[in-house]
Amino acid sequence: MIRQPETTIFSYLQYSFESLYIAPMLFNLSQLFMKRNWIRVIDANYLSVLAGFYLKMKLNKIICQISLLMPCLILSGCSDVWNNPYPDSDSGKNILYNAFAERPKHLDPVQSYSSNEILFTAQIYQPPLQYHFLKRPLTLIPQTASKMPVVSYQDDNGVQLPPNSAGAHVAYSVYEITIRSGIFYQPHPAFAQDKHQHLLYHALTRQDIQTVQKISDFEHTGTRELIADDFIYQIKRLAHPRLHSPIFGLMADYIIGLREYAETLRDQDKTQPQNSFLDLRKFPLAGVERIDDYTYRIRIKGKYPQFIYWLTMAFFAPVPWEADHFFSQPGMAEKNFTLDWYPVGTGPYMLTENNPNQIMVLERNPNFKGEYYPDEGMPEDMENGLLRDAGKALPFIDKIIFSREKESIPYWNKFLQGYYDASSIGSDSFDQAVQITGQGEAAITEEMEAQGIRLGTEVAPSTYYMGFNMLDPVVGGRTPEEKAAARKLRQAISIAVNYEEFLTIFANGRGIAAQGPIPPGIEGYHEGEAGINPISYEWHNGEVRRKSIKQAQALLAEAGYPGGISRRTGKPLVLYYDVTARSADDRSIMDWMRMQFQKLNIQLVVRSTDYNRFQDKIRKGNAQIFEWGWNADYPDPENFLFLLYGPQRKVDNSGENAANYDNAEYNRLFEQMKNMEHGPERIQIIDRMVAILREDAPWLWGYHPKIFALYHAWYQNVKPNRMAYNTIKYYRINPELRDQKRHEWNTPVVWPIGIGIVLLIIILFPARAAYRRKEQHRILKNR
Structure with a gap:
């Protein structure tokens, strides 16, 4: 006698999929639920997961369990938030949620000089001076x-x-x-002392450190006055x-x-x-x-x-010698116990968790005191509510959680759900967030305004550029003849790469094409005809106009590459473009850049690496063409012009001249200009320096960005300042309002799931009966 196979839900589902077309029904049902927003914050594949659940149990058990579970799902789903990425224990706490894209390489203040690093170091370390939070133009005031x-x-x-x-x-x-008296360092084992006031952890061996996994594993901490x-x-x-x-x-x-x-x-x-x-x-x-x-x-x-x-x-x-000595002990560096990984400062916050691939956490320094919210600002600050906390002790926020977000879409969605307190605006989400008024001004959309989201805008004192490595034989040249030809090549490319088009396509017009290294608002920047770059642009009927591709092609031929073919070798010209690792979102930008070079029949090969590897290549001079940018450290043209000063070359000198540009006349003028007070004579020298740079074209001047940012209603005391980075201490969060809004925006509507389950059960009953008839017929036939 042949044993009757065990009748399982898998059999019913298999038969149903084959005979009753459940698969397309489930797909269409899930699409309808998602389109109607009946199932919010639930994965679109929920019904597929549910089907997998069915596969594990007998149909009779499932029917029973579903009948009991469905009311619970519906009732509990009406009040719970299912998609919260943070622990429930953090609800209602005074925490700021932020994001970062690139992992910081240096947190040691002697080495750190990147914008993704200063986001952390500026909250931890305290130089002598700082910028006034509210006053404009920027005003220096004491800090320590x-x-x-x-x-x-x-x-x-x-x-x-x-x-x-x-x-x-x-x-x-x-x-x-x-400096002020009474300033103390954050608690740290480097300061820990025994009862005889001897430092506890300054004579450690490798064996002592072997059992320590993180700084907080040291039992004792201490502090001392600055x-x-x-x-x-x-x-x-x-x-x-x-x-x-x-x-x-x-x-x-x-x-x-x-x-x-x-x-x-x-x-x-x-x-x-x-x-x-x-x-x-x-x-x-x-x-x-x-x-x-x-x-x-x-x-x-x-x-x-x-x-x-x-x-x-x-x-x-300030950096205390105790911290330097503590981290210099044998075995420390092997565990990333360094100032690059665990900074030690007197600032309002201290780094308590450093997992740069996932999360970084700053918490209030319990020893911080003596700073207060400013009690004066600009006339509009009172109207904008920026002086409500005047005179109150800083900081207001207890903890800042930075989560790494490599992709823009998850970052944007979490912001809309209330899980990030502020957000930049990507090109894909620009139209959703911003509308342009009849006067050409940017304003928040009605949808965003209904959520209480505010828009902040500012012109950034920044320049994003494409640099040429002047040590490269092709784009930089070695002999005088090669250098002259390479200059023509760079000038041709400067005309061909259309940054006006780039800003329109990829940045929603948020920026202006640069005419040189100096951004608007900085001495030496000129508006109108006086400010155009005559190498790449011409003034026509009262407007600036980019020169034609024919003019670029003529320069390319003078450089020795007529039609993009090397006159010397007869081979096509191939150039290499180094960029930091790109997501799928940026692939179209790279395709666009290749098209710009293709206008001159130049083949552009994109070489993508992570930011740390990219920095290493630039420092060693192994890049040919690269993209980079500069955010001003201080409001003076010297801060941009020194980026092309010869003695500041990256190669050999470890300076900030990433292009390794070195022009004797420019260097002489820079040395004369840098020590001068502001005035007409200094501007004349700056104009001459910029003219030299335009002629030599060590950079494609790129663009100066306009910064757009969004802030939720519970994020308060926000006034953008692209020159100051230590501003988190002034911000305030209303966690009660945030929790309320998160609940409103993320509570799932689950009753459609119940309907779907009922429909599925109704469909499975005839499938079950049909399948059993088929199996009985097969058994009788085999006897």
């Missing part, structure tokens, strides 16, 4: 300093000069900085032989003795065991002087008015 630095000038003999002395007569400038020596120690670290500060070359030209100090440390480092602690306290630096516990002086060469802006940056923030 008790007052603005006192600046005095001296001649070659050290004799003090009048405050208004001309730069030509000034041999030295002396900045005297006094003193002037900590600022001096950090300035000395600019010359540390094992570190690569991007501003060392520039600062060595100014701070007395810094270049010689680097040589001293380099010689000393050779005599020490590898990776051992190099105690900078033992080696004096001529240009920095300690006056007392709260006062120090920095002595620089000549008159450099822009130096005071550098005192707002983390390069000049």
Whole structure:
């Protein structure tokens, strides 16, 4: 006798799919539910998952279970939020939710110089100065300093000069900085002491560290007061032989003795065991002087008015020797126990979790005190509610959670669901968020306004550009003849790559095509005909117009590549374009860029890497053409013009001149301009420098972006400032309102699921009967 096969739900479903076309029915049903928004925040494949659930049980059991489960689903689904990416325990807490795309490489203030890194370092470290949160134009105010630095000038003999002395007569400038007392570092094991006031964790062995997985595993922590020596120690670290500060070359030209100090440390480092602690306290630096516990002086060469802006940056923030020694112990670096991974500061926040591939967490520094919300600002700030917290102690937010979002669509959807408190606006979502009024102004759409979302806009003091590596034999040249030809090639490409078109297609017009390195709002930028780049543009009927492709093709032929074919080799010209890793969203941008070069019959090969690898290639000069950008550190043209100053080359000098451009005349003018006060004479020199750059075309000048950002109603005290990054301490969150809105926007409507289940059961009953008849007929036939 043949054993009757076990009758399972799989059999019924298989038969139903074959005979009753359940598969297309389920698909159409799920599409209808999603289209009607009957099932919100539920995966579109929910019904397929449900079918998989059926496969595991007998039909009779399922029918029984569904009949019991369906009322529970409907009732519970009416109140619960199913898609919350955060723990329920965080509900109602004073937490700011933010996102980042690129993992930071450096959090050590002596090395960090990227916008994705300063997002964190600016909340942790406190330089002497900062920008006023509300005042415009930008105004410098003390941060750890008790007052603005006192600046005095001296001649070659050290004799003090009048405050208004001309730069030509000034041999030295002396900045005297006094810091506030009562500032303390965050709790950290580097400061932990035993009962005899000996540092607990400064004589660790590899075995001691072996069991430690994260900094919080150290049982004890401590703190101490900030003193002037900590600022001096950090300035000395600019010359540390094992570190690569991007501003060392520039600062060595100014701070007395810094270049010689680097040589001293380099010689000393050779005599020490590898990776051992190099105690900078033992080696004096001529240009920095300690006056007392709260006062120090920095002595620089000549008159450099822009130096005071550098005192707002983390390069000049305090670093305690205890932290440097603690992280220098054997076995620390192998576990990422470094200042690059675990910064130690006096700021309002401290880094408590560092998982840069997923999440980074800042929490309130319990030792932070002494800063208050400003009690004055601009006239409109009172009307906009930006002075409601005047005089209150900072910070207002207890915790900031940064989640890594590589793709723009999930980031945008989570913002709309209330899981991010603010968002930039991608090209795909621009029309959903912004509408252009009849006057050409941007405004929030009615849909966004109904959700209480606000729009903030500002012109960024930034330049995004495509750089040519001037050390490359093709785009840079080596001999004078090759350099002249390469210049023509770069000029031709400058005409062909149409950034006006780029902004229209990919940025919804949020930006202006750059005519040079200096953005609007910075001295040296000119409007109208006086500001156009004559290499790439011409003035026609009162408007700027890009030159024609025919003119670009003529330049290309003069460069030795008529029709994109090398006159020397007879082969097509192939150029290589290095970019940071691109998502599928950006593939169309790369296709567009290839088309721009194809106008000249040039083949463009895109080479994509992650940001850290990209930085390494730029530092070593292994790129040919690359994309990059620069956000101003301070509101002065020198901050952009130094990016093309020869001694600032990336290769050999580790500076910020990523193109490795080096023009003797430009260098001479830069050295003359940088020490001058603002005025007409300085602008004339800047204009001459920009003209040289336009002729040499070491960059495709790219564009200056317009920044659009969205903020939820519960995100308060927001006033954009692209020059200051330490502004989170001023922000305020209303977690109760946020929870309320999240509940409104994300509570699922589940009754359609119940209807779908009932329909499925109704369909399965005849399938069950038909299947059993078929099986009985088969058994009888086989007997």
